[in-house]
Amino acid sequence: xxxxRVAKRFATNLRKFTHLVGRPLDRDVIAAAYVHGxxxxxxxxxxxxxxxxxxxxxxxxxxxVNELRNQYPELASEPLVDVDIVDxxxxxxxxxxxxxxxxxxxxxxxxxxxxxxxxxxHFRVLKPDGILYLALPDKRHSFDCDRPSTALxxxxxxxxxxxxxxxxxxxxxxxxxxQKIRDRAEIDKAIARLLDIHFSIHYHVWTxxxxxxxxxxxxQRLPLDFEFELIFKNRIEIIFVLRKTGPxx
Numbered sequence: 001x002x003x004x005r006v007a008k009r010f011a012t013n014l015r016k017f018t019h020l021v022g023r024p025l026d027r028d029v030i031a032a033a034y035v036h037g038x039x040x041x042x043x044x045x046x047x048x049x050x051x052x053x054x055x056x057x058x059x060x061x062x063x064x065v066n067e068l069r070n071q072y073p074e075l076a077s078e079p080l081v082d083v084d085i086v087d088x089x090x091x092x093x094x095x096x097x098x099x100x101x102x103x104x105x106x107x108x109x110x111x112x113x114x115x116x117x118x119x120x121x122h123f124r125v126l127k128p129d130g131i132l133y134l135a136l137p138d139k140r141h142s143f144d145c146d147r148p149s150t151a152l153x154x155x156x157x158x159x160x161x162x163x164x165x166x167x168x169x170x171x172x173x174x175x176x177x178x179q180k181i182r183d184r185a186e187i188d189k190a191i192a193r194l195l196d197i198h199f200s201i202h203y204h205v206w207t208x209x210x211x212x213x214x215x216x217x218x219x220q221r222l223p224l225d226f227e228f229e230l231i232f233k234n235r236i237e238i239i240f241v242l243r244k245t246g247p248x249x
Contacts, residue, residue, distance in 0.1 A: 031049055035131060037101025038101050040092075044106070058085055060092070065083055092121045111203065113203050116158070123244050131229070136237060138211075147174075152213065227243045
C-alpha cells in the first residue's frame with residue numbers, strides 16, 4: 001500500500017467535504033458530522049471536544065480531578081472537565097463491550113505505553129458502526145520535535161511483550177530531548193521522579209505519514225475490522241475518524 005497515495009486521496013475527499021458543509025473543516029465540524037449518540041471522551045482534561053447536541057459524553061480519566069491537578073500544576077488556571085469514570089484509558093475495564101456509539105481520544109494515544117492494546121480496547125467498547133475519533137500531534141510541530149519517531153517494530157514489541165521493557169528508555173528520551181537536562185545525575189533524578197509519580201509523558205511520537213502507517217499496520221495485522229472515514233491535517237495535529245465495521249470484539 002502506498003501510504004502517501006492514501007493521504008492524497010483523503011485530501012481530495014476533504015475538499016469535497018468542505019464544499020458540502022460550507023465552512024473550513026476543524027474539530028467542531030468533523031465532530032458534528034460523526035459524533036452522535038452516547039459515548040466517551042478519554043483524557044479530555046481542559047480541552048474537551050465540542051460535540052453536537054445529539055451527542056452525550058461521559059469523561060474518562062485515570063485520576064480524579066483533584067489528583068489531575070496535582071499531576072498538572074501548569075493547568076491550575078484552566079477548568080478541567082468533571083471526570084465521570086476513573087479508569088485506565090488504555091484498558092477501559094469499567095466499560096462494557098459494544099456499549100458505546102463513539103469514543104473520543106484526542107492527544108491520548110501518544111501517552112499510551114501500549115497504544116495497540118489501547119486501540120483494541122477502544123474498538124472493543126464500540127458498537128458495530130461506532131466511531132473512534134482520534135487526534136494525534138505531529139511531533140515535528142511540538143516539543144517532541146527533537147525526538148526520533150517511534151518505529152513500527154517498537155510499538156508491536158510493546159504490544160506482544162508488554163511495555164515495561166521500554167518505559168525507562170522513553171522517560172530518559174523525554175528528560176534529555178524535551179526537558180533538555182544534560183547532567184547525568186540530574187537526568188537520573190528526573191527519571192526517578194517521573195517514574196515514581198507515574199507521570200504521563202508522550203511515550204510514542206510520530207509524523208503524519210508514520211501515524212497512517214501505524215494505523216494501517218493495526219488494521220492489517222489484527223482481527224480488527226475498521227475503516228478510515230477521514231484523515232485531516234488540523235494545523236499541528238492529525239485527526240482520524242475510524243469506523244468499526246465488524247461484529248463486537
